Amino acid sequence: MxxxxxxxxxxxxxxxxxxxxxxxxxxxxxxxxxxxxxxxxxxxxxxxxxxxxxxxxxxxxxxxxxxxxxxxxxxxxxxxxxxxxxxxxxxxxxxxxxxxxxxxxxxxxxxxxxxxxxxxxxxxxxxAQAQAEATKEAQKAGIAAARQDSSKYRGKKPSYDRRTLEIVLCMLGKGAGPSKISKTTGLTRQTILRIRNDAKAAEAALSRWGL
The missing domain is CATH 3.40.50.1390 (Resolvase, N-terminal catalytic domain)
Incomplete structure (x- = not known):
């Protein structure tokens, strides 16, 4: 069918x-x-x-x-x-x-x-391509403008604090899957995956926000 x-x-x-x-x-x-x-x-x-x-x-x-x-x-x-x-x-x-x-x-x-x-x-x-390219250029322009004032360019505030990040990294190190970690920490699977794929970036985000 x-x-x-x-x-x-x-x-x-x-x-x-x-x-x-x-x-x-x-x-x-x-x-x-x-x-x-x-x-x-x-x-x-x-x-x-x-x-x-x-x-x-x-x-x-x-x-x-x-x-x-x-x-x-x-x-x-x-x-x-x-x-x-x-x-x-x-x-x-x-x-x-x-x-x-x-x-x-x-x-x-x-x-x-x-x-x-x-x-x-x-x-x-x-x-579709023209619209995507226009969106990308607009994003670049916005980021460039924000970077002129470094205090403003911090990106999106992390949904986790340093303690939660430590728990995520610890569970990842023990082989736990994103779904299990999500249930334990309350973070979304997408957030867990981003941390798993780039732990340094996750740390840097906390530092930018003074967390």
Whole structure:
């Protein structure tokens, strides 16, 4: 039986999973499953590099429908977006967007429809890349401005204190998994993973905030 799966990338406060799911349902999609990546940059990571994004390549089958808020959920630049959409179309998966109600279907054999579809993919992908690059430049400009006053550039305040960090590092050293550590400390799994991947950065964040 074919399925309709919503893929959501949640990276900012105004892109919550509930918001993206509600938008899709309001647009008339009857969702069988929701797959989401949280706190993952769409600028620096491809879909296949994201933990849950990888699952889409295993789960989606011929006849399934992939729903995304917009094509920028699928890649970080023009090549990523176009390659991803065309990959799923080759697999017989229909890709649909909530915004603008676009449909990308590889089943059509009509040359004119194919030409229009491919031109639309290219245009949407180019727009997604342009927006991503503009966002990245705006972030750089904001960071540069803040760095002019070093007292302001401290980054986001850590959700842990030094004692909690010590507990996390100790449990990681004993081989405990992120989920167990999360339950013990009250920190999110994403925070645990960031600490595991870069303990020095975690220490530096505490120092910047005087914690």
């Amino acid at each position: 074919s399925k309709t799966i919503l893929y959501a990338r949640v990276s900012t406060a105004d892109q919550t999973l509930d918001h993206q799911k509600a938008q899709a349902e309001a647009a008339g999609f009857q969702l069988d499953e929701v797959i989401a990546d949280h706190g993952v940059s769409g600028i620096s990571t491809t879909l296949q590099e994201r933990p849950e994004g990888k699952r889409l390549y295993d789960k989606l089958r011929h006849g399934d429908t992939l729903v995304v808020r917009w094509v920028d959920r699928l890649g970080r630049n023009y090549t990523d977006v176009t390659d991803t959409i065309r990959h799923f179309m080759r697999q017989g998966v229909v890709v649909k967007t909530v915004i603008n109600g676009l449909t990308f279907d590889g089943a059509t054999k009509d040359p004119m429809q194919e030409a229009v579809r491919d031109a639309l993919i290219a245009f949407m992908a180019a727009t």
